[in-house]
Amino acid sequence: MPDLLIELFSEEIPARMQGKASADLQKLVTDGLVEAGLTYASAAAFATPRRLALSVEGLTAASQAVREERKGPKVGAPEQAVAGFARGAGVEVSALDVRADKKGEVYFAVIERPGRPAAEIIAEVLDKTVRTFPWPKSMRWGAGSLKWVRPLHSIICLLSDEAGAEVVPVEIDGITAGAETQGHRFLSKGAIKVTGFEDYEAKLKQAHVYLRPEERAEMIWHDATNQAFAQGLEVVADPGLLAEVAGLVEWPVVLLGKIADDFLDLPPEVLQTSMKEHQKFFSVKDKTGRIVQFVTVANTETSDGGATILAGNQKVLFARLSDAKFFWENDLRVAKAGMEPWLESLGNVTFHNKLGTQKDRIERIVALARELATVVGADADEAAEAARVAKADLSSEMVYEFPELQGLMGRYYAANAGLSDAVAAAAEEHYSPLGPSDDVPTAPVSVAVALADKLDTLTGFWAIDEKPTGSKDPFALRRAALGVIRLILENGLTVPLSRIFVENSWAPELLSFFHDRLKVYLKDQGIRHDVIDACIAMPGNDDLTLLVKRAKALQATLETDDGENLIQGFKRANNILSQAEEKDGVSYEYGADPKFAEHDAERALFTALDEADRVIKPAMEAEDFGTAMAAMAELRGPIDAFFEGVQVNAENDIVRRNRLNLLSRIRSTCLAVADLTRING
Amino acid sequence: MAETPRSFQGIILALQSYWASKGCAVLQPYDMEVGAGTFHPATTLRALGSKAWAAAYVQPSRRPTDGRYGENPNRLQHYYQYQVIIKPSPPDLQALYLGSLEAIGIDASLHDIRFVEDDWESPTLGAWGLGWEVWCDGMEISQFTYFQQVGGHDCHPVSGELTYGLERLAMYVLNVDHVMDMPFNDPQSPIPLTYGDVFKQTEEEYARWNFDVADTETLLQHFKDAEAECARILDEPAVDPKTGKTILMAHPAYDQAIKASHVFNLLDARGVISVTERQAYIGRVRALTKACADAFVATPAGGAT
Numbered sequence: 001m002p003d004l005l006i007e008l009f010s011e012e013i014p015a016r017m018q019g020k021a022s023a024d025l026q027k028l029v030t031d032g033l034v035e036a037g038l039t040y041a042s043a044a045a046f047a048t049p050r051r052l053a054l055s056v057e058g059l060t061a062a063s064q065a066v067r068e069e070r071k072g073p074k075v076g077a078p079e080q081a082v083a084g085f086a087r088g089a090g091v092e093v094s095a096l097d098v099r100a101d102k103k104g105e106v107y108f109a110v111i112e113r114p115g116r117p118a119a120e121i122i123a124e125v126l127d128k129t130v131r132t133f134p135w136p137k138s139m140r141w142g143a144g145s146l147k148w149v150r151p152l153h154s155i156i157c158l159l160s161d162e163a164g165a166e167v168v169p170v171e172i173d174g175i176t177a178g179a180e181t182q183g184h185r186f187l188s189k190g191a192i193k194v195t196g197f198e199d200y201e202a203k204l205k206q207a208h209v210y211l212r213p214e215e216r217a218e219m220i221w222h223d224a225t226n227q228a229f230a231q232g233l234e235v236v237a238d239p240g241l242l243a244e245v246a247g248l249v250e251w252p253v254v255l256l257g258k259i260a261d262d263f264l265d266l267p268p269e270v271l272q273t274s275m276k277e278h279q280k281f282f283s284v285k286d287k288t289g290r291i292v293q294f295v296t297v298a299n300t301e302t303s304d305g306g307a308t309i310l311a312g313n314q315k316v317l318f319a320r321l322s323d324a325k326f327f328w329e330n331d332l333r334v335a336k337a338g339m340e341p342w343l344e345s346l347g348n349v350t351f352h353n354k355l356g357t358q359k360d361r362i363e364r365i366v367a368l369a370r371e372l373a374t375v376v377g378a379d380a381d382e383a384a385e386a387a388r389v390a391k392a393d394l395s396s397e398m399v400y401e402f403p404e405l406q407g408l409m410g411r412y413y414a415a416n417a418g419l420s421d422a423v424a425a426a427a428e429e430h431y432s433p434l435g436p437s438d439d440v441p442t443a444p445v446s447v448a449v450a451l452a453d454k455l456d457t458l459t460g461f462w463a464i465d466e467k468p469t470g471s472k473d474p475f476a477l478r479r480a481a482l483g484v485i486r487l488i489l490e491n492g493l494t495v496p497l498s499r500i501f502v503e504n505s506w507a508p509e510l511l512s513f514f515h516d517r518l519k520v521y522l523k524d525q526g527i528r529h530d531v532i533d534a535c536i537a538m539p540g541n542d543d544l545t546l547l548v549k550r551a552k553a554l555q556a557t558l559e560t561d562d563g564e565n566l567i568q569g570f571k572r573a574n575n576i577l578s579q580a581e582e583k584d585g586v587s588y589e590y591g592a593d594p595k596f597a598e599h600d601a602e603r604a605l606f607t608a609l610d611e612a613d614r615v616i617k618p619a620m621e622a623e624d625f626g627t628a629m630a631a632m633a634e635l636r637g638p639i640d641a642f643f644e645g646v647q648v649n650a651e652n653d654i655v656r657r658n659r660l661n662l663l664s665r666i667r668s669t670c671l672a673v674a675d676l677t678r679i680n681g
Numbered sequence: 682m683a684e685t686p687r688s689f690q691g692i693i694l695a696l697q698s699y700w701a702s703k704g705c706a707v708l709q710p711y712d713m714e715v716g717a718g719t720f721h722p723a724t725t726l727r728a729l730g731s732k733a734w735a736a737a738y739v740q741p742s743r744r745p746t747d748g749r750y751g752e753n754p755n756r757l758q759h760y761y762q763y764q765v766i767i768k769p770s771p772p773d774l775q776a777l778y779l780g781s782l783e784a785i786g787i788d789a790s791l792h793d794i795r796f797v798e799d800d801w802e803s804p805t806l807g808a809w810g811l812g813w814e815v816w817c818d819g820m821e822i823s824q825f826t827y828f829q830q831v832g833g834h835d836c837h838p839v840s841g842e843l844t845y846g847l848e849r850l851a852m853y854v855l856n857v858d859h860v861m862d863m864p865f866n867d868p869q870s871p872i873p874l875t876y877g878d879v880f881k882q883t884e885e886e887y888a889r890w891n892f893d894v895a896d897t898e899t900l901l902q903h904f905k906d907a908e909a910e911c912a913r914i915l916d917e918p919a920v921d922p923k924t925g926k927t928i929l930m931a932h933p934a935y936d937q938a939i940k941a942s943h944v945f946n947l948l949d950a951r952g953v954i955s956v957t958e959r960q961a962y963i964g965r966v967r968a969l970t971k972a973c974a975d976a977f978v979a980t981p982a983g984g985a986t
Binding site: 012015143151186298315317319 | 813
């Protein structure tokens with residue numbers, strides 16, 4: 001069984017693209033091989049800044065010969081039909097077989113596809129893979145027309161088995177595959193000739209290239225934490241940065257450097273963001289959590305042990321942090337004076353041309369936060385103040401430079417403006433939750449502003465008819481709605497949404513948008529769609545907390561044996577009743593009387609319904625859905641017994657009507673709890 | 682390895698002789714105000730069409746909004762770029778580039794030189810390309826771009842473009858912290874001059890003019906005039922009635938596009954262009970460069986036969 005080694009050696013591949021590119025290479029090549037009739041035992045792909053590599057082990061040496069028979073038209077069919085059939089099958093008309101069939105003689109085409117050697121297939125698959133590779137962005141270079149992420153320099157395409165290694169003859173736009181590659185750009189000279197994957201990986205290592213990204217990442221993390229530990233320090237973990245840095249080096253060399261004292265007063269998040277975004281440095285903190293040093297990862301070893309590299313990096317960092325410090329100090333002056341110029345300048349920032357400026361928007365959020373304060377248990381003035389300043393930091397120099405620090409800087413600046421802790425916290429927390437797994441704020445002032453912010457966004461865009469469609473949601477309105485849902489549910493709040501949407505024409509549509517998002521959210525928690533629908537059909541469905549409470553109780557009931565069977569009984573009652581009502585043209589809603597009951601099971605059902613109604617009504621009023629639904633589930637026995645022993649369509653019309661009216665009581669009792677007609681099964 | 686340069690001009694001279702030795706035509710700066718070396722017709726227009734091309738030059742560049750009255754250690758409204766363009770991009774362009782670093786005293790065995798993803802786009806030139814910013818010990822010292830499109834035309838063949846920010850690069854090589862302290866000529870010269878001796882006063886003067894004094898009405902009129910003149914030039918019939926020759930005036934028209942672009946930058950520095958207007962102005966300049974590119978590809982230098 002031969003093994004295959006492919007390497008595509010190019011100029012530097014962007015770090016963010018390497019992971020997907022190696023996976024794509026593996027998939028495209030192995031899929032292509034399998035499609036052409038080869039099989040393999042295992043495959044693995046790797047990426048460094050300058051190369052993509054694929055190793056396929058245990059490949060079959062050739063594809064199997066294939067013989068296919070195809071049945072064609074009858075003998076005597078029009079000539080064109082016969083010729084067409086032969087052409088489609090790829091054989092000459094004269095080569096068609098004639099065979100006897102049930103209905104007479106029929107043409108058969110026998111298609112023979114001989115097995116093909118692996119090398120021939122690999123050459124085709126690799127050519128196609130390179131030409132159709134799904135890079136996010138690709139380019140041409142020189143005078144050629146081939147596209148790759150950056151200029152492609154050489155290709156290894158090597159089949160090897162016990163007998164030795166052989167280059168697969170492939171030529172793509174003037175690049176002829178061979179068995180040679182290059183090592184590290186600076187630490188290795190000349191070409192490296194390889195005989196197979198193991199040899200390739202080992203020789204690359206000698207030439208100062210670690211092929212495996214995870215090995216490079218591990219080395220970086222290991223060296224960084226060790227060096228920090230030796231100084232009594234700790235590296236701040238950042239898996240995203242680690243993966244990126246591992247994609248920028250073939251030969252990682254970790255260097256630990258100091259941050260000048262001038263900058264140690266900056267907020268740690270500012271240090272961390274500036275070092276990460278601009279320099280791709282890791283932050284290193286001391287025992288008290290202060291960031292005091294940094295880790296940079298060089299791609300090379302030097303005779304001075306990295307001293308020049310470290311000094312250069314430190315110099316660049318000094319300049320960067322001088323900027324950050326300049327912003328921070330300028331911002332603090334504005335913050336300490338009360339942030340008014342920032343709030344004013346938000347009047348020059350358009351939020352959306354139909355929804356006014358950020359300043360207009362903040363005024364709406366202030367009013368809404370004040371209104372919501374009572375519901376969430378916050379002080380109304382404090383909630384309003386928090387809403388007023390929550391977005392002030394958008395005008396600050398620091399957030400202009402580092403947009404990802406919005407909110408966090410707001411918190412620092414609000415605190416420096418002398419505002420309460422709750423107001424400062426709201427500046428940071430009101431953006432949350434951003435996703436389905438983000439923490440949800442719980443502090444009342446933060447919750448009030450977070451709800452007001454998101455609800456203003458939603459009502460605003462609904463009012464100007466800019467709703468999400470299909471996969472398009474440019475204003476992240478689904479995320480905003482999910483945020484509102486999580487804020488309400490996880491804090492157990494009673495926020496009647498209809499009161500916020502008021503009488504607007506779009507209000508019902510927005511509420512149903514919320515219901516759709518709620519279904520997605522509850523589905524992830526294992527609550528069935530039909531259960532939610534059964535509860536949405538009930539009054540008070542704009543109170544999401546109540547709605548979910550009802551749905552959870554209903555689902556719990558349906559999971560019991562009684563609950564499940566009750567649904568069958570309910571449906572049977574409902575069907576019989578609906579048919580009779582349609583046939584008779586009347587509605588049997590009133591007047592079931594136990595005195596016309598003829599059967600014990602009938603009388604027992606009367607008693608059971610009376611008992612259920614006695615429990616359910618007050619329980620529903622107290623929003624004690626568990627009790628109400630348990631009482632409803634109790635009806636299962638009597639209902640089953642009734643259908644077992646009683647014929648609804650009795651001869652006697654009085655008895656029949658009485659029984660239909662009794663079924664109607666089943667329906668009304670159950671429908672008082674939830675719309676069971678919407679339950680499946 | 683060559684002797685390490687000791688001054689700003691030493692670095693420029695080293696780059697000039699290096700790229701001359703690699704076969705580039707060493708051109709002189711374009712005699713108009715531009716925002717970057719790419720605007721020089723030797724790059725913008727010569728990147729178009731099928732003809733091979735290799736040029737290197739210093740280009741004084743102006744970015745009015747970056748003026749800091751000569752006080753910021755590395756921000757200037759007038760600075761120098763070193764520009765190299767080779768079409769088609771040679772397969773060893775990265776190696777050639779690394780050779781130029783060696784020529785100015787950056788020893789790759791002591792420094793960490795990296796090619797970090799950076800896609801280049803110029804909305805005013807209707808141009809984009811892929812490449813990197815080159816880092817030396819964590820500092821960006823050059824831009825390296827393979828042009829894919831210029832003036833709305835696909836580049837065929839592709840040009841390789843290198844841009845060095847000369848002040849920043851020189852400050853690093855010469856180990857200077859403030860641009861104004863950097864030796865302009867050799868410090869051992871009879872009359873040693875620093876960058877500040879040459880440019881400190883002009884940075885102050887231009888910063889004041891750019892930010893506060895430039896007459897916006899006049900500038901707005903200049904913009905309109907340049908735009909109109911560009912269109913007028915390109916509208917002229919191809920055959921010159923006087924000489925009877927076919928003379929498309931791509932370069933004179935492109936001068937007007939450059940002029941409009943610089944006036945736009947000045948207006949921007951004066952703070953009279955709102956966010957929405959900005960896009961519209963950029964679009965107008967792009968329309969001009971695109972029209973010039975269309976004209977250039979119809980000329981002999983643009984590969985027309």
